[in-house]
Amino acid sequence: MLKQRIITALVMLTVLLPALFASDSGLFMGLTMLLIAAGAWEWGRMNGVSTWVAWLGAGICWLLCMGAMQSGWVQHAPASVWWLSGLLWVLLGAWMIRRGVAGWLRWPQGLRWTVGLCLLALAWLAMAQAHHRGVNFLLSVLVLVWAADVFAYIFGRTWGGRWVPFKLAPGISPGKSWEGVLGGMFGVLLVAVVWAQVDRYAGLSNLSFFSLLFQQGGWVAIPALLFMSTMSVVGDLVESLVKRSAGLKDSSGLLPGHGGVLDRVDALLPTLPLAMMMLAWM
Numbered sequence: 001m002l003k004q005r006i007i008t009a010l011v012m013l014t015v016l017l018p019a020l021f022a023s024d025s026g027l028f029m030g031l032t033m034l035l036i037a038a039g040a041w042e043w044g045r046m047n048g049v050s051t052w053v054a055w056l057g058a059g060i061c062w063l064l065c066m067g068a069m070q071s072g073w074v075q076h077a078p079a080s081v082w083w084l085s086g087l088l089w090v091l092l093g094a095w096m097i098r099r100g101v102a103g104w105l106r107w108p109q110g111l112r113w114t115v116g117l118c119l120l121a122l123a124w125l126a127m128a129q130a131h132h133r134g135v136n137f138l139l140s141v142l143v144l145v146w147a148a149d150v151f152a153y154i155f156g157r158t159w160g161g162r163w164v165p166f167k168l169a170p171g172i173s174p175g176k177s178w179e180g181v182l183g184g185m186f187g188v189l190l191v192a193v194v195w196a197q198v199d200r201y202a203g204l205s206n207l208s209f210f211s212l213l214f215q216q217g218g219w220v221a222i223p224a225l226l227f228m229s230t231m232s233v234v235g236d237l238v239e240s241l242v243k244r245s246a247g248l249k250d251s252s253g254l255l256p257g258h259g260g261v262l263d264r265v266d267a268l269l270p271t272l273p274l275a276m277m278m279l280a281w282m
Helices: 004-021 027-046 051-070 078-105 107-131 136-160 178-202 209-215 219-246 259-265 270-282
Strands: none
Touching: 004 136, 027 051, 027 107, 027 219, 027 259, 051 107, 078 107, 078 219, 078 270, 107 136, 107 270, 136 178, 136 209, 136 219, 136 259, 136 270, 178 209, 178 219, 209 219, 209 270, 219 270
16 A cells, blocks of 8 residues: 555656646646546545536536636636635535534535535636746645644644544544644644745745735734644545545545545645635735
């Protein structure tokens, strides 16, 4: 399993990194649209639609992304798009986690499927617009999520259950602890401070998400970063909840050793649009 994970990760990096740093953004847009369409196919399977409907969902999601690109939204999407998507993620995430698997399954299948396709397309649009703003900005948002995940794993494995006697969401993801969440928040703050200092001393004109937040003052940056760390956990829990409702361990087997596309990007689905919402506000 570890060998498979490493090989898959190396292949993905070999393909995605050159596209990320290429002067022509077309390759990056094309590859990420394929990935998000694959995620839409997985979403259909996780919600029990037929095979052809799952493929239809992949096509619809791809067309939504293409439509956004053709309309110029990659360069400048209306701020209202980000405010609405941010509000939807906060309300939907809170509702789903509170109601659990049983509550999610009470939704009509078509509604569950449609909402997911919209959220996937919005996440792609947020990533594309972040990339258009600059690689430093996009990477900082990605690293925020990765830092939250890595530090949550370290703190959870080391201190999970020692400080808080009950689990975070035992009915959705039994392995997650409150210590892990707190560790993820600490990791995000640490990475943000270091990254902002590097931006400052390197004299970069293309500022990171962290630097833009700290320009507003610590009283804005710290709560915003804690909120983003929290929402990365929400994205993870929401995907775990949907998988549990379908009786699946992974969203698919598209990425050997890693599961599916949604297993890799679940925490990014809310954080990318929320980062663009905060940027619109700043």
